[in-house]
Amino acid sequence: AKPARRPLPERAAPPTGAAPPASREEEPSRLEAYCLGRLLREPDRLYRLDRDLQVLGLDKLAPEDFAGTDFQLLARALDTALAQVDVEPSDYLRDNLDPALQTRLETLLDAPEPAAAGLRPETDDDLLTVALRLRERALAQAVSQLRFLAEDSREQGEARPELLLTEIARLAAAQGRVHMALTPRGRRGALAGNPAGKR
Numbered sequence: 001a002k003p004a005r006r007p008l009p010e011r012a013a014p015p016t017g018a019a020p021p022a023s024r025e026e027e028p029s030r031l032e033a034y035c036l037g038r039l040l041r042e043p044d045r046l047y048r049l050d051r052d053l054q055v056l057g058l059d060k061l062a063p064e065d066f067a068g069t070d071f072q073l074l075a076r077a078l079d080t081a082l083a084q085v086d087v088e089p090s091d092y093l094r095d096n097l098d099p100a101l102q103t104r105l106e107t108l109l110d111a112p113e114p115a116a117a118g119l120r121p122e123t124d125d126d127l128l129t130v131a132l133r134l135r136e137r138a139l140a141q142a143v144s145q146l147r148f149l150a151e152d153s154r155e156q157g158e159a160r161p162e163l164l165l166t167e168i169a170r171l172a173a174a175q176g177r178v179h180m181a182l183t184p185r186g187r188r189g190a191l192a193g194n195p196a197g198k199r
Contacts (some may be wrong), residue, residue: 032071035130037108040074043082043089045127052128056181056190058135058174065134067141070104077101129182136178143171 039046050060063075077097081089090109097105150164180186 029068031130031133032066032068033108033111035127035134036066036071036074036078037111038127039078040090040093040105040108043078046078046082049127049131052191053131053135056187057177058181061131061135065131065138067137070101073098073101074105074108125187128187132178132182136175136182139171139175139178143168143175146171 039049046061053060061075063072063079066072066075074093074097077093078089081092081096084092086092087095093105094102146164146168150161150168153161153164181190
């Protein structure tokens, strides 16, 4: 007979009146809301954010950096709004966005500037840090999925593993650049070496 599993230790109850800590599921959502909310309220920041990401050797911010479907759709809509020049991006979004996303849009536009993850919301560098954290998570998830597919293909005797391993290596290199950019020294060195990246 299998030995009985030991029960998990009970978690200590938080002090009365204390806010519960953010769960692993809530934290990415908060970062996504912070990042997209900043960009929706100040669309021109996206150009500076994309420039800094490219200076760091990374791709521009993409809808795939967001895990939430609503956030992905809003990120694509923001790109479209910025591509046109007839009206302000926020007005374009309000007039053309899918009605199902209007409530989410208004929430992000009307939200006060929060200090996400303890960051000061008034600087471009804070926004870059949040974007890097989102990219870090997206890359980790993509690598994990590809490794699973590669292992499955290998067990099935398929020829796909080599192609998948090449893509895994590419994403792993991007992970290394993200990790370097998340260190103050690595970021300062890259941005200081490029005139466009200087603050």
